Amino acid sequence: MPIYRLTKTSYLAVILCFSFVFTLLGAGARPVRAEDPYDGMRLKLLHLILGDDPYSLPVSDPVLRSKLAKMDSAVSSCAAASAPCSSGKGVWDILNRGADRNYLWVDLPFTSTDSYTKSGDITNSYNRLLSMITVYYTRGSSFYGNMALKNDVLSALDWLYTQEYNTTAAPYGNWYHWQIGVPQALTKIGILMRDDLTAAQLTNYMSGVNRFIPDSAARTVSGSPLMTGANLLDQAISVACRGILVKDAAKITNARDALGSVFAYVSPAAAPNTLPATAFTRTAPSTNEQMGEKYPANPKQAIQGMLKYWLSKDTSNQILDSSSTCQYFQLKQIVNSAVPSRGEKTGTSIYANQDRAVHLRPGFGFGLSLSSNRVDKYESGNKNNVQGWYTGDGLTYLYNADSGQYDDFWPTVNRYRLPGTTVDTQKRTNSSNTVQVSLLNKRRAAPRSSDLSGQLFILGACRFF
Template sequence: MPTPWSRRGFVKATGGAAAVFGLVGAAPAGDLAAASTTDTDTAAAPSAAGFEALRSTWRGLILGSGFSPTAEPFASKLAVLGSNAAGWRAAMRPTPGSLWPGMVWLDPDPDTDTESYTYSGQIQLTLQRLRSMAEAYAQPGTGLTGDAAFARDVVAGVRHVVTDVYHAGQARYGNWYNWQIGGPQALLDTAILLFDHLDAELTAAITAAVRAFVPDSAVESYTGTSTGANRVDLCRTIALSGLVGEDAGRLTVASEALSPVFPYVTSGDGLYRDGSFVQHTWVPYAGSYGADLFTGLSLLLALLAGSAWEITDPARENYFDAVERAWAPFLFNGLCMDAVSGRAISRGVPPGTSDGANDDHLRGHSIIASILALGRAADPERNARWRALAKGWAQRAYFSAPHTDPMLGVYKLAQVRKVVDDTAVKPLPEPVEHRLFPSQDRAVHRRKGWAACLSMASDRISHYEWGNGENLRGWHTGAGWLSWWGDTYANEQYSQSFWATVDPYRLPGTTVSRRRLADGEGGQWGAERPAAKWVGGATDGTYAAVGQHLKGLSSTLEARKSWFFLDEGVVCLGAGVTAADGEPVDTVVDNRRLGATGTHTLTVDGRRQPAAPGWTRTFTDPGWAHLEGHGGYVFPEGGRVTALREERTGRWSDIRTGSATTPLTDRYVTLYVDHGTDPRDDGYAYVLMPGASATRTASRAAGVRRWLLGSVTNTPQAQGVRVPSLGVTAVNFWAAGTVGALTVSAPCSVLVRHGRGGTAAVCVSDPTRTLTSLTVTWEHRVTAVVARPGTVEKAEPGRALILTFGDLTAEAGATQKTTVRTT
């Protein structure tokens, strides 16, 4: 049975097709300035030369410029494109229902949903292959450049598809995306690249088909599948059909229909004020759908610049701001963190590519190129800064460099290469900061030498997303998954074969019932969400207290989990771990992939442990552990910690239907706390120290209370730490109460940090988003209140600081920061 490919999977599947989109220099369309109208039927038609100017601009955007076709990596990529195109040409066998043997789009039973998805997907894949062939004709150095006979064969293939299946009057079946976005975009690109080879009859048929499947009404209301990234893609389809059909009204529709994308949202799909980006209502998606939206906006902004359809909506500034508020925080050394990529993490092997080809690095590289593209529409200061950011990411990407990535399209390679080779651009370093995204239950912590990302779930954000047969075992990616990377080490930790081989019940940082779950357990498209409200935290931008009321997927498991993000590491606390599934419950301290042959030394309390796979041992009250080449772990309260070495074999097809079946093997070292079967009010405490040496780890363990914790609270009512060396006290209150010098009247998160010059910051948030009033008392002398947010109705200094908050429900979990003077 053919494979039910995913809608976005198709976009990523072909090296020369939709996966290569991006921006280069584009000229305004000249005489199109007088062509605008809001009436599709009565639009004044600009001259043929005006439309050709726009088509020329689009060709420049999707093909790239300023690169040498004889220089690497372009020469090899263009040669492969040409070789593939020649092979596809030779293999063409137009018959009813297909253009190539084995790529059948005729659906004999439209009522069978899975098969319908398969067949509609084959339409898209066929059109994307034709698009790659058209690029081979248009690009230099392919061996088919400007070959008129080859162009005629490609046009003949287009004619066959449009006559046989993708035409007005054809009933749509399978996945809507294939008919409205993926398929028509490839078709329209092909038509623009080969426009001089199309006759009037075929041009009319193409535009009539696209109008039938994507009418103006597809963007009349901002609902359903016409929001966020999907809306941008629909506008792109409509705009390109206007170029091919020389229809000014379609361009007007596309330009005006983008406006609902720009404003911040407070629920559902789109960009949030705190930098969160959500698609499919419940799924953090900056790394996949968000990346596609970024690319699409970049293209449309450049295409329409200087024309009557130029996109000038002031709210577009939100997306310029989002470069550093929503996308850059999730980029590290060239990769894009998987926690915001939804089901795309299961696409390690797109059809027809090699293992590990579509991973966090490729997604990061593509986003970097799109940021550079968007810079052309931004002000010079922003553009210069983004170029400096991109150069820094590229130079630090020691594992997989974006400017040499063989999976990027020519134009995106050209974009990044220009910046890397520009000696006038000075690379910017990674910032030292904490970024909390309460609207998508994510947090990112950056320190010199490492970065970490936390992934959680709530009644606002799903446990995980699966759909179209993708990400079948991503069940626990929202259960407190704490991923981390080093600046010069472990940059490939979640790349290559990680998702195909990792134990899905033992993701780092998670607390999980070992109850066996079915592939795709829970609802599709992120519909399954826990009935938990307290998820979020407080941050001053440098340190943070973050917590999660964990409720397991298809499980009775419940726990209170907290993370305190500091300089040398992350303090991880768990309390109230309770379940009644009749299954063991684990908290995974870490689970590090060592590659196929890794033998990294594991040391526990100064003793080296065996290096052979298949070894396991439980330690009672360990003080510390260290994994060579990765970092250290401190256990301030001891407990029972199990170490496990294993060699795991998996296939991408295990987690993504129809993907590669080639067995892949990786070695792992796992540290976990075994809470036993059906635990009741159990807990854990450990400190993750990325990059620490064994000596440093042992030293910190020996003086842990003096160095890092000072004091620790870890109960189902409150979890907190005091760190005298940093001047930080942080507590997640799960109920009203007192911890040390802090008293609160309701559940909340509080972080107090002493600053220089006798000042302190008191940071408070309501992760539940339910509080209409809150009182926070800090038993510390305060002489004056320097600044306070509007949510603070009364701030009383004195021998203690009393902050009285009003309604916090509208703050969406954002931190409320009050600055005081303590001397």
């Protein structure tokens, strides 16, 4: 799998994504009484979606105010009192509300001759409805409690269930949309709207999800791969959310076990808010000794100290601006906490199982992307990364104070002359020679490396033909 540019903002997204996984069933909740453990877990998920830590109205925090304004403008570019309006450009403004409609949005018509594009129309439609209903429940939004908005969302959800995503729909195009894209959006919508859905609506929507991902490792659509890593996590989270909504302990247990298989080497100290002390609890098996001597004694503080340092260096405010509302409150708490900032990190890390290496010295970082019998040269699927031919042949990345040096890198770089690689210029076709495990495993040996006190390192790979 190729490495792409990871900025501090995208690293943050990864870290906070793990935070979502770990707090999925154990984070703080909204101050609303839970009727049973399932309701309690749903309230905790509401907190993660809305980020509704107490804040005074009207909103005075300029960053939070800007976030709410962006959310609102995406829904309608018109004044709230006149929304939706025919001249507007928000997703509510351009929603097709006709009784005899064949689509919800004209740019997502479900008529493309390309099945991948057509299946993407389903996910994108649900994501737009998610953005609409999120502002309905967000305090401080101009559309908070707007009944017309909620009713349009409900009508559109029923249309999508009847026409596109249900227990009898024949899947087409990209498996991802049926098993990950739609379930993620639809279960979040369910978490938000459960109290505003009829029993029949909740059953219908969640039956559609269950049809395509009856369990975390399901492969119900042609072309879906063996579920591991991020794909398994994505499906497990949706299975868990559905289990919470329909109060199905078996589904939650299945999701818990899938998450545990991915995070087998995460210690309880790193994830203090894993499953609560209920029937769904699982004890994390690993210890600091299993993780190795470089694993921090206090991983939570280490992660928070790292984030605090990044935030202190983010003079353009990219991290806070791009974070979700919930993430924003979490980051503000870290900034205002007594946790010491980590400072600049130096050292060398060899990730042998991923065929990657990172070398950090004062003022710069250097990354190296290799391949072996564990990791193929590059991955190209679903019409993505079709020219990543040489990203596993020694591609190097240099990071320094120039935070914009990789802006528009991939659209402009010569794919035959990537930094650090030595390749010929034979004409390549899109997605050629991506994954041929039976052949590649015989030809490529694993990288060999030496770490010299964290200041210098030697890394190379042998090839056998």
